[in-house]
Amino acid sequence: MSLEKINYKKFIAPLFVGLIIWLASPIKPVSVSMAAWHMFAIFVATIIGCITQPLPIGGVAIIGFTITVLTGVVPIDTAITGFGNGSIWLIVMAFFISRGFIKTGLGRRIALQFVKMFGKKTLGLAYSLIGVDLILAPATPSNTARAGGIMYPIINSLASSFGSSPKDGTERKIGSFLVFAEFQGNIITAAMFLTAMAGNPLAQSLAKPLGIHITWMGWFLSALVPGLISLILVPFIIYKLYPPEIKETPNAKQWSEDQLKEMGPMAKSEKAMSAVFVIALLLWICGGIIGVDATVTAFIALTLLLLLGVLSWSDVTHETGAWNTLTWFSVLVMMATQLNTLGFIPWLSKLIASSMNGLNWVIALIIIILAYFYSHYLFASATAHVSAMYGALLAVAISAGVPGMLAALMLGFFGNLFASTTHYANGPAPILYGAGYVSQSKWWSLNAILGVFYLVVWIGIGSVWMKFIGMW
Numbered sequence: 001m002s003l004e005k006i007n008y009k010k011f012i013a014p015l016f017v018g019l020i021i022w023l024a025s026p027i028k029p030v031s032v033s034m035a036a037w038h039m040f041a042i043f044v045a046t047i048i049g050c051i052t053q054p055l056p057i058g059g060v061a062i063i064g065f066t067i068t069v070l071t072g073v074v075p076i077d078t079a080i081t082g083f084g085n086g087s088i089w090l091i092v093m094a095f096f097i098s099r100g101f102i103k104t105g106l107g108r109r110i111a112l113q114f115v116k117m118f119g120k121k122t123l124g125l126a127y128s129l130i131g132v133d134l135i136l137a138p139a140t141p142s143n144t145a146r147a148g149g150i151m152y153p154i155i156n157s158l159a160s161s162f163g164s165s166p167k168d169g170t171e172r173k174i175g176s177f178l179v180f181a182e183f184q185g186n187i188i189t190a191a192m193f194l195t196a197m198a199g200n201p202l203a204q205s206l207a208k209p210l211g212i213h214i215t216w217m218g219w220f221l222s223a224l225v226p227g228l229i230s231l232i233l234v235p236f237i238i239y240k241l242y243p244p245e246i247k248e249t250p251n252a253k254q255w256s257e258d259q260l261k262e263m264g265p266m267a268k269s270e271k272a273m274s275a276v277f278v279i280a281l282l283l284w285i286c287g288g289i290i291g292v293d294a295t296v297t298a299f300i301a302l303t304l305l306l307l308l309g310v311l312s313w314s315d316v317t318h319e320t321g322a323w324n325t326l327t328w329f330s331v332l333v334m335m336a337t338q339l340n341t342l343g344f345i346p347w348l349s350k351l352i353a354s355s356m357n358g359l360n361w362v363i364a365l366i367i368i369i370l371a372y373f374y375s376h377y378l379f380a381s382a383t384a385h386v387s388a389m390y391g392a393l394l395a396v397a398i399s400a401g402v403p404g405m406l407a408a409l410m411l412g413f414f415g416n417l418f419a420s421t422t423h424y425a426n427g428p429a430p431i432l433y434g435a436g437y438v439s440q441s442k443w444w445s446l447n448a449i450l451g452v453f454y455l456v457v458w459i460g461i462g463s464v465w466m467k468f469i470g471m472w
Helices: 008-023 034-052 057-070 076-084 086-104 106-118 122-139 143-161 175-192 199-210 216-241 251-263 268-290 294-307 313-317 320-341 344-355 361-378 382-399 404-417 428-434 440-468
Strands: none
Touching (some): 034 057, 034 344, 034 382, 057 320, 076 320, 086 294, 122 175, 143 175, 143 251, 143 428, 175 404, 199 382, 216 440, 268 294, 320 382, 361 382
């Protein structure tokens, strides 16, 4: 048996930067402890490793974890507690729930029904597809799975049925518009629910040590108005800026009907999946009232899926995305928590906040969000970006006088919305861009325009809405 191929050259950058920071400890600030400085060096090296990826992100995280313990920066009993974080298990459980949508075919059936009802015009077709993403988002923590596993195959089939393909230069007929509209819709729905993207519970976890407790319902209510405004206006903006050649799609109804006939009547597994999804959604919404934690709700949903036979235990053990997320998520949360506990984040936040001394907190928040958003051009992973900057920027915002919950949620929302930058910005981007329907120049230019739209709507209207509902 041959050895696995590893690109060792990709270890150079994280090792080089990590060692420089580690060896610079003699000139570290006096108020920063040696343990905090060394934790910072390991954390930065791990984040860079997550970007260069000499190994999959889980493997990089395990190496970082091992070095943290071996160097004595954090004892093993403390380091291992990251694997017991409730927010992490929430996202792991939600991965299993999303597997039920794909396995039973319920996600595809819902999408086809939407196309059947609203797909007479190309713009309506885009809204219908984004509507499906909105419905699936609360129980699909992998926005990559939503975009790549459920939505893209349907969009590609639809485009082909209308003679639109990048292979023969006809992508602008309808495919380009639908692909880019779905990408933006996926970004928005990911920002609207705590359980719609893996980085959201990470943000929730990073906010806790700073005394900010974000609930599922609190996140959803805060994102509701700016989210709905975005869902309504963004497809129309894309339609005007990047119009499809085909404006009417009367054949879409017939195509979806044919696909539904091929699927046959709704199976028992789909009905069971529907019931469990409704139960989970109701408990997430009402959990704060009746005292059921969001993570417990996710465990209840998985238990029901196993008892009803929708999923087998083999499905659970083979859901590699969930176990991979558990591994790297736990390690990064542990490291970020230790940076705060050991005093590095408090020192850094005070340092940056002092440079903002005298600034109105509203201006400070805008500067912080802009820095967070546009620095994403340097990242190929939304979750890696959240891991690297969320905790520090939140601490800076609080030190600058920004209301804690406002800052935490705004940074949480933009941990998704900053994907409106590049063709490598998050998981769905390379899938949808890689299909070849949209050129790189168009992808970047349209994202740049819509990025400004998100900044205006979510910071401006979003802040006012959150004040209205008493979130700050």
